[in-house]
Amino acid sequence: MIVASPKSVTELKQLTDRHQKVLFVGCGTCVTVCLAGGEREVGIAGYGVRMARKLAKQPVEIDQITIERQCDNEFIKDLAPAVERSQAVVSFGCAAGVQALAERFPGKPVYPALDTQFMGILEEQATWTEKCMGCGQCMLAEFGGICPVTRCTKHMLNGPCGGSTSEHCEVAADKPCAWQLIFKRLQSIGQLDRLEKIHPPKDWSKAWHGGARKIVRPEHRI
Numbered sequence: 001m002i003v004a005s006p007k008s009v010t011e012l013k014q015l016t017d018r019h020q021k022v023l024f025v026g027c028g029t030c031v032t033v034c035l036a037g038g039e040r041e042v043g044i045a046g047y048g049v050r051m052a053r054k055l056a057k058q059p060v061e062i063d064q065i066t067i068e069r070q071c072d073n074e075f076i077k078d079l080a081p082a083v084e085r086s087q088a089v090v091s092f093g094c095a096a097g098v099q100a101l102a103e104r105f106p107g108k109p110v111y112p113a114l115d116t117q118f119m120g121i122l123e124e125q126a127t128w129t130e131k132c133m134g135c136g137q138c139m140l141a142e143f144g145g146i147c148p149v150t151r152c153t154k155h156m157l158n159g160p161c162g163g164s165t166s167e168h169c170e171v172a173a174d175k176p177c178a179w180q181l182i183f184k185r186l187q188s189i190g191q192l193d194r195l196e197k198i199h200p201p202k203d204w205s206k207a208w209h210g211g212a213r214k215i216v217r218p219e220h221r222i
């Protein structure tokens with residue numbers, strides 16, 4: 001899922017301080033699961049911003065709606081009447097959701113309520129960790145399902161840098177060395193021979209260095 005962090009009430013107050021009537025829009029998918037931008041978080045943030053604005057003697061009217069997915073026009077279109085009634089929209093979706101709303105409603109300011117962080121998983125209660133940088137050419141099969149592009153701090157593709165200590169990364173001591181994890185994993189599935197392969201430099205044109213990416217799959221068009 002996409003993992004995001006909520007901006008503070010102070011930041012949200014600053015984002016909206018030129019408007020008197022604002023729509024807060026939550027998203028029911030990834031950001032609900034990571035407790036950043038679902039119905040509950042929209043309610044709490046709405047309360048906080050209303051209070052902050054009241055204390056500053058700049059009261060604001062806030063409408064609140066949470067839709068299933070902010071990155072899908074099928075759900076965004078239902079927002080049109082509420083957007084029409086508001087001076088601005090605050091999106092509690094990921095950054096893709098924010099941009100989807102801005103495209104759909106070109107005449108309205110759309111502000112991000114979250115800081116979008118990474119693609120990751122819930123590691124343990126209230127802790128999310130990054131697992132993928134979206135490099136566009138997945139090599140997980142080569143590394144036992146552990147991504148060195150994302151999880152090795154130096155993005156090493158052909159073995160460890162040699163600096164790890166007590167199985168921790170030399171750059172980030174609070175993180176395990178990704179290559180230690182890869183070695184153990186390949187060992188446990190009987191595929192250590194994969195480490196004998198030399199990987200050429202990665203083709204970053206398939207990643208973000210090639211500009212914003214687009215996927216077209218005509219076979220799914222009807």
Ligand code: SF4
Nearest residue numbers: 132133135138139147
């Ligand atoms: S190899 Fe690329 S696509 Fe696969 S997990 Fe790593 S960053 Fe993501």
Ligand code: SF4
Nearest residue numbers: 152161169170177178
């Ligand atoms: S210690 Fe391990 S995770 Fe850290 S940079 Fe070196 S190889 Fe990568």
